[in-house]
Amino acid sequence: MVTTLLVAVVALALIFDYTNGFHDAANSIATIVSTKVLTPFQAVLLAAVFNFAAYFFIKDHKVANTVAKTVHEEFITLHVVLAGLIAAITWNLTTWWFGIPSSSSHTLIGGFAGAGITNALSMGNHAMAAINSAYIFKIIAYIVLAPFIGLFIAYFITILILHICKRAKPAVAERWFKRLQLVSAAALSFAHGTNDAQKVMGILYVSLVAAKVVTSGAPMPEWIPLACYSAIALGTMSGGWKIVKTMGSKITKITPLEGVAAETAGAVTLFITEHFAIPVSTTHTITGSIIGVGLTKRVSAVRWGVTINLVWAWIITIPISAIIAGLVFMLVRHW
Template structure:
């Protein structure tokens, strides 16, 4: 069983790394498309702040609330190491497929679909003694924010853009653009902090669920806070892995996010990244795992909508929405299949 736990931890960090390069585009798409930084400079910048988010979560928020939420997506009675392993494998498979085709899907919802799908397979899809497999109090908010996160990002970005345009309407255009290029460094750093704080904790949550189960089999009952205290290297490594993954880039998705949804100027890049960062910090405060992909996409749409609705390429946006909706059921199906295979051979 210890070997299985080690495999889960290793694969979880691999998923974390993949999450980093899969979602690198979220942090750098606008700053690259506006040519404020080169792609290499942008990924180094984003990776640094992805990792720096560890210190924000630990010393400012003083907790890893999103990780705690993720660990409780499934009721403890239905969590086993096989369930967690199947969920991680499914999440890795779907993340790689979407990365290959340049689809900015959600690593958060991929992980949730995998975890829940494997647990349902373990329980044969039924409740046991009145206990539901899924912890709806934790899963429902995460699911709803598939729609709420981009909507919040879109509304905030819309009003920030309107405000900036109003305040700067008498400014020298050349001077204003130079200022916004500098400000984009700040806004992209803020968004990368939000990205790291949100996504790295999801892997922490999965590892936490595995460790808590493993310790329970030895008679050592612990909660998530005790796990964080006793396994302090897990949070640190989670944030480190996502930072390294971000440095590996995800250029196919950069193209979609940075140019195909709408053309983005430095001013609009500042508005989109600021709106995305505000949304991510709000959701971290309320311990709701959200998709950074959904959040920044909504923010970019909000910026584009300030010019005219036709400035947003809605055909691309609708395709993204379908990918988001399908992510959870497809990941759940893959995880269920993987679970049955693991039960036969492991």
């Protein structure tokens, strides 16, 4: 019974990682596609390669550790993880279908936390007994902070580039920035891999602990990062064209110069947060970066109506995922 359930959990975790890849492919490639530097196929290939490349460089998995500790260990069962994954996949596919660039990271964390809370309540504990508030509050804080960090970095990078290149011939500058955008898009894809693949690693690790396959605190089995980086890279190869359209053209019009600035800002933000073991949303980060680029032209250059709709999607992602997970847990806990 436990073996069957564990196999189901591992399969669903990798399916989620795959959906994370095609859902979040837009984060890495939207600007480089909208500026026509690469074709959509070339762009997803670039993103997939650098998503997977993170496997060879990131070995400490600090973000995975943070995700694993969002729910207290005594309330984590395979049913909790299963319910959280089903909820996360459901919300990921729903937002992808409607072209809404919501956060796959927060979907997963919301689902995991919601199932954990429901388990705590079913055991006669109060709701917050299941939640490690220090980790959850840090994650919630960066729902707000990550876009603003990306925004400010992108704004200042754009201003700096414009100052440095103010005497350059427009045709020459555009040619160079199209080349540089290959580098910045690769950096953002690499950073996306380092941050997002680790979240599922944390979920898989606690699943093995709950199933008593490994003891808590033991090193993570090597197959987990390999499988997670592979799944997210394959998902990225599948693209996510509805979200690409939203990210690449509906927020603000992007030039190659601005694409370089936005992607660089997004990558820098993700590298910083990964260093401090903070699981942030790549979607939120690059959206803030694109807005920061738009603000260098004028406030009206940003389509605020579209942006406000995105913010609402961000706000409801964790609670909706938590509610779905709670309902699913009630259905599957006796399986």
